[in-house]
Amino acid sequence: MNSTLFGATATATYVAAALALVRSLRENEFTAAETFTLRRLKPLTLGWFAAVLHAFALATGIETQEGLNLSFLSAMSLVTWVMVAILLLASLAKPVDKLGMVVFPMAALVLLLKISVPETAHTIKDLSWPLTIHIVVSMLAYSFLNIAAFQAALLAFQDWRLRSHHTDLLVSSLPPLQTMETLLFQLIAAGFVLLSVSLVTGFIFLEDMFAQHLAHKTVLSILAWILFAVLLIGRVRYGWRGTIAIRWTLGGFLSLMLAYFGSKMVLEWILNRA
DSSP states (O other), X not given: OOHHHHHHHHHHHHHHHHHHHHHHTTOTTSXXXXXXXXXXXXXXXXXXXXXXXXXXXXXXXXXXXXXXXXXXHHHXXXXXXXXXXXXXXXXXXXXXXXXXXXXXXXXXXXHHHHHHSOOOOOEESOOOHHHHHXXXXXXXXXXXXXXXXXXXXXXXHHHHHHHTTOOOHHHHHSOOHHHHHHHHHHHHHHHHHHHHHHHHHHHHHSSOTTSTTTHHHHHHHHHHHHHHHHHHHHXXXXXXXXXXXXXXXXXXXXXXXXXXXXXHHIIIIISOOO
């Protein structure tokens, strides 16, 4: 099997996993003891199967004879796989599985684009261990904070529905607001630590973080770090929560998204530079 076949199969399985999560919202007649087995086991099993297929697609598509291909869509595919892996692992202990209704379709869409859109390979030929550490930590940071952004959006929706005294199947299936908020800040804290390590390793191991082709990425990453730092300080010192926390989270993630993939898309797709 080649990367295209692995990717197509993974795409279909991600869609099936997302649909299984949607269907699980209607299964309210089961008892609490049956909840994990009947509501969560099927979509999460499909999610794991899709993640394995996705990993094979990455292994056969990113590694080339010239080096590691981290072109825009290849990097997006790798990051979405990391997000799926984080979500699936976290779901073993935390009630975050509903985020799969967003993460799984997003992974499917990226894989579909990767299969169908032709793209020039942008390879890293000399992948030293310091650069490997920087790349891995950066992708983990982005993945954690991306999931945190989805969690913030879900929290905003839950809060809005409860304030308007309207509940639906999704809201009824979610944990209490306090639990959702705690999960949000746990994700932000983990992502912030990883983002800090990413910036430090970048300044130590990369030649010039403010070089012309890296300056915008560096500035936007530092801005995201400041926004998340202010949010965490505000949480500890002033008890920030609710709308304030959601806005700062989404603002920080927007800056990080522009730094990681906005600049990469402009460089590769518009300016045709590596």
